[in-house]
Amino acid sequence: MGRFMRINDVIASTGxxxxxxxxxxxxxxxxxxxxLTRRSSGWxxxxxxxWLKGRLASPPETP
Structure with missing residues (x-):
């Protein structure tokens, strides 16, 4: 399963x-x-x- 990431970790990973x-x-x-607990959640x-790999694989959206 890997590491459990808190919101600040997700912000740093995704930008x-x-x-x-x-x-x-x-x-x-x-x-x-x-x-994770009553007061703790994460990804x-x-x-x-x-999700990041999927975003890189999909073509950019055109306006």
Whole structure:
């Protein structure tokens, strides 16, 4: 499964802002976080890496 990433780790890995990450989650365009404890949630590193690879593989959007 790999490493469990907190929001600051995800921000550093993706280069996205906190608001953008949560907006993408709401739009179902980013992996949802997992609840680790009552007060702690985060993402599995493999989920974030898969998302990044998918973004690199898809063609850029045209306006």
């Amino acid at each position: 996205l802002s906190r608001a953008t990450i949560y907006r993408l989650i709401a739009n179902r365009d980013f992996p949802r976080q997992h609840q 599995w590193e493999a989920d974030v890496e898969s």
